[in-house]
Amino acid sequence: MARIKGALSTRKRRNKVLKLAKGYYGSKHRLFRTAKQAVMKSGQYAYVGRKLKKRDFRRLWIARISAACKMNDINYSTFINGLKKGGINLNRKMLSQIAIEDPAAFTELVNQAKAAL
Numbered sequence: 001m002a003r004i005k006g007a008l009s010t011r012k013r014r015n016k017v018l019k020l021a022k023g024y025y026g027s028k029h030r031l032f033r034t035a036k037q038a039v040m041k042s043g044q045y046a047y048v049g050r051k052l053k054k055r056d057f058r059r060l061w062i063a064r065i066s067a068a069c070k071m072n073d074i075n076y077s078t079f080i081n082g083l084k085k086g087g088i089n090l091n092r093k094m095l096s097q098i099a100i101e102d103p104a105a106f107t108e109l110v111n112q113a114k115a116a117l
Contacts, residue, residue: 061095083113086113
């Protein structure tokens with residue numbers, strides 16, 4: 001039986017890492033060792049970024065709802081409390097969309113929230 005050499009699989013593995021490092025600055029896209037480190041670190045950043053994205057969007061929706069509430073003379077926490085007591089189950093993303101696209105409907109929601117308090 002012939003001896004199997006690892007050059008082919010090593011080259012494939014290294015090319016895979018270098019392909020992921022395409023576009024990186026300096027030697028990070030040319031040299032395997034630095035490319036491997038850069039790819040691993042960018043993977044960590046991407047993982048954390050996917051978690052932060054959810055947090056950032058929720059903050060944006062809350063800021064939009066809060067601004068729309070202030071225009072209707074109610075603060076955000078009172079509005080959310082009124083919605084919960086009124087049995088209106090809308091998530092913050094949908095409330096934000098309503099506040100932007102249909103201010104009249106949002107005003108109606110504010111009135112229902114005030115009535116529930």
